[in-house]
Amino acid sequence: MKRYIARRLMQGVALLFVVATIVFILGRLTGNPVDLMLPEDATAEDRANLTRALDLDGTLTDQFLIFAGKALHGDLGTSIRMKQPAVQVFFDRLPNTLALIPWALLLGMALGIPLGVVAALHRGSWLDRAAGTVAVLGIAMPSFWLGILLIFVFSVELGWLPSSRMGGPEHYVLPVITLGTFLVAGFMRITRSAMLEVMESEFVKLARIKGLSETTVIWKHCLRNALIPVLTLWGVFVSNLITGAIVTETVFAWPGIGRLTYEAVIFRDFPLLQAVIILKSILILGVNLGVDILYAYVDPRIRLP
Amino acid sequence: MSDTPSGDTVLEVRDLHTHFFLRRGVVKAVDGVSFSLKRGEVLGLVGESGCGKSLTALSLMRLLPKGGARTIKGEVLLGGENLLERTPAEMRAIRGRRLSMVLQDPQTSLNPVFTVGDQLREAIERRRKGASLAEIMKEAVAALRRVEIAAPEQRIGQYPHQMSGGMKQRVVGAIAISGEPEVLIADEPTTALDVTIQLQYLKLLKRLQAENGMAILFITHDFGVVGRMCDRVAVMYAGRIVECGPVKQIFEAPSHPYTRALIASVPKMTGTVGRLTTIEGQPPSLMDLPKGCRFASRCGLVEQRCLDAYPATVQVGEAHTADCWKVSPS
Numbered sequence: 164m165k166r167y168i169a170r171r172l173m174q175g176v177a178l179l180f181v182v183a184t185i186v187f188i189l190g191r192l193t194g195n196p197v198d199l200m201l202p203e204d205a206t207a208e209d210r211a212n213l214t215r216a217l218d219l220d221g222t223l224t225d226q227f228l229i230f231a232g233k234a235l236h237g238d239l240g241t242s243i244r245m246k247q248p249a250v251q252v253f254f255d256r257l258p259n260t261l262a263l264i265p266w267a268l269l270l271g272m273a274l275g276i277p278l279g280v281v282a283a284l285h286r287g288s289w290l291d292r293a294a295g296t297v298a299v300l301g302i303a304m305p306s307f308w309l310g311i312l313l314i315f316v317f318s319v320e321l322g323w324l325p326s327s328r329m330g331g332p333e334h335y336v337l338p339v340i341t342l343g344t345f346l347v348a349g350f351m352r353i354t355r356s357a358m359l360e361v362m363e364s365e366f367v368k369l370a371r372i373k374g375l376s377e378t379t380v381i382w383k384h385c386l387r388n389a390l391i392p393v394l395t396l397w398g399v400f401v402s403n404l405i406t407g408a409i410v411t412e413t414v415f416a417w418p419g420i421g422r423l424t425y426e427a428v429i430f431r432d433f434p435l436l437q438a439v440i441i442l443k444s445i446l447i448l449g450v451n452l453g454v455d456i457l458y459a460y461v462d463p464r465i466r467l468p
Numbered sequence: 469m470s471d472t473p474s475g476d477t478v479l480e481v482r483d484l485h486t487h488f489f490l491r492r493g494v495v496k497a498v499d500g501v502s503f504s505l506k507r508g509e510v511l512g513l514v515g516e517s518g519c520g521k522s523l524t525a526l527s528l529m530r531l532l533p534k535g536g537a538r539t540i541k542g543e544v545l546l547g548g549e550n551l552l553e554r555t556p557a558e559m560r561a562i563r564g565r566r567l568s569m570v571l572q573d574p575q576t577s578l579n580p581v582f583t584v585g586d587q588l589r590e591a592i593e594r595r596r597k598g599a600s601l602a603e604i605m606k607e608a609v610a611a612l613r614r615v616e617i618a619a620p621e622q623r624i625g626q627y628p629h630q631m632s633g634g635m636k637q638r639v640v641g642a643i644a645i646s647g648e649p650e651v652l653i654a655d656e657p658t659t660a661l662d663v664t665i666q667l668q669y670l671k672l673l674k675r676l677q678a679e680n681g682m683a684i685l686f687i688t689h690d691f692g693v694v695g696r697m698c699d700r701v702a703v704m705y706a707g708r709i710v711e712c713g714p715v716k717q718i719f720e721a722p723s724h725p726y727t728r729a730l731i732a733s734v735p736k737m738t739g740t741v742g743r744l745t746t747i748e749g750q751p752p753s754l755m756d757l758p759k760g761c762r763f764a765s766r767c768g769l770v771e772q773r774c775l776d777a778y779p780a781t782v783q784v785g786e787a788h789t790a791d792c793w794k795v796s797p798s
């Protein structure tokens with residue numbers, strides 16, 4: 164297990180290096196950021212200062228070495244707009260996003276998994292089709308549209324829930340629904356197909372031969388096995404939430420890293436954008452490693468070398 | 469079949485029909501099966517793959533596969549009560565406690581995500597309602613020891629993938645008999661095992677059967693195994709039992725041409741475990757059965773009346789019957 168984790172960590176570091184290199188190269192390819200950032204009437208001196216501040220002087224190799232060297236020391240540049248280290252800005256905002264993710268996952272699973280089981284149990288019936296329709300709707304509905312719809316109904320018309328910013332529990336409701344709806348479908352589908360497969364197993368037959376109740380057979384013997392593929396979705400979903408929170412957080416003015424990404428783009432905060440991309444990659448790599456370890460724990464057949 | 473039910477008959481199956489109703493037709497997988505099982509007796513159910521043995525067993529358990537299978541006719545009398553008339557809840561109370569079953573493939577019969585102890589516990593709990601966990605686990609250890617698993621205290625905490633196929637099959641056996649059933653159905657329990665392990669398992673099954681006096685319906689496609697396991701044997705062909713009688717009589721004087729072909733295809737009866745080599749030709753499609761004898765297409769003795777009508781059951785000897793026009797009553 165330790166060796167497995169060490170190997171995965173090393174792979175992660177290598178991947179990060181690739182990500183950082185790509186971010187670095189893309190940053191230089193898409194034109195001189197200085198031109199993008201400065202107003203049209205900036206003086207030559209302004210330009211020179213900014214170029215130096217962004218470490219854009221020197222050859223490309225020099226630039227990369229400086230960039231990499233600083234990155235290794237946890238310095239990913241300074242946000243132009245906020246005049247603060249980009250890393251610090253990111254970590255200031257991160258908890259706000261992390262506060263949404265577990266609830267969105269929980270909502271997605273709380274609805275998706277039982278729906279999937281019911282759909283599998285009634286395969287081919289109207290219940291199955293109804294669950295499938297709900298699932299497709301959840302995926303087909305764009306987050307910004309659902310978010311705006313929810314705001315319109317529950318904030319503007321009914322006035323029950325706040326429409327923006329962080330705050331008490333009531334502030335979480337609409338963003339979590341918006342994020343979670345997208346996940347319901349995924350959880351439902353994978354649960355349904357996994358259940359259908361597991362229900363045909365010989366060990367399910369043996370469970371019935373023992374005389375166990377249908378409840379135990381389905382919700383213990385079948386579901387526990389069906390949850391293994393569900394768990395693999397976690398990694399994907401948390402990654403999706405980390406990257407996908409951009410739209411939802413923007414709609415709800417939620418001060419997380421999604422909205423931070425949006426701001427970095429809109430305000431052409433080039434160092435901040437670079438830092439956000441790299442730090443998100445680290446986060447996603449970490450989440451996936453965590454899920455794989457959890458996976459090994461849930462499925463006893465996986466004994467990591 | 470004319471088995472008369474006597475006082476010690478535990479299971480009697482009468483004219484059982486289980487068909488698959490598919491869009492492209494009706495598969496008559498079990499089509500008029502009758503047999504009976506006495507207390508402490510081992511009845512072999514032998515026949516080529518696909519003749520309906522497993523489906524017969526699952527019909528008795530009332531655990532038919534999904535997809536159009538239905539038992540449409542017949543009786544399954546366990547201790548005199550017809551299982552086909554029991555409610556699902558009543559059936560659950562019967563399964564494991566009075567009627568139990570061992571499946572063919574030990575690799576897939578155990579749930580991979582629960583420990584062996586947990587899976588045994590579920591079965592034992594049904595018999596020991598209200599017992600403490602410690603008591604039940606003690607029984608689980610004893611159950612593993614009874615099926616000759618070494619170091620059962622350690623094994624109890626292990627997962628199925630940590631065991632060999634033979635060991636898993638013994639665990640499945642322990643689970644199946646932990647409710648002390650009157651009848652155990654063993655559906656080709658050794659087919660997936662190595663030859664040496666097969667023999668061990670058969671001996672174990674014999675010993676367990678002798679210990680608690682349960683009756684066993686022993687399903688196999690291997691006539692070689694029948695001799696070492698069974699008291700009586702029923703030979704099945706294309707959804708029906710074509711010959712039934714005491715093992716000794718059937719080995720010494722098989723009546724039905726199909727039984728003769730089966731026995732002839734076993735390499736050597738004195739050898740360890742015989743393998744069924746194929747008999748020339750194919751059994752008829754269960755979707756399109758002939759109106760006459762089902763073995764006619766492969767029988768060397770076939771004549772016109774065989775094609776015209778299904779042969780009547782002939783009493784060949786005491787408790788020995790055969791469905792064949794050319795067999796004369798004793």
Ligand SMILES: Nc1ncnc2c1ncn2[C@@H]1O[C@H](COP(=O)(O)OP(=O)(O)O)[C@@H](O)[C@H]1O
Binds near residue numbers: 488
């Ligand atoms: N799910 C199914 N759908 C349709 N036909 C089936 C299905 N399962 C089994 N059968 C048919 O039932 C017959 C008997 O199967 P089975 O009882 O498993 O045979 P055996 O155990 O003797 O090898 C097979 O020949 C097959 O054609």
Ligand code: SF4
Binds near residue numbers: 765767768769771792
């Ligand atoms: S009834 Fe005729 S065809 Fe059928 S087994 Fe007997 S002899 Fe052969």
Ligand SMILES: [Mg+2]
Binds near residue numbers: 518521522523655656
């Ligand atoms: Mg079979």
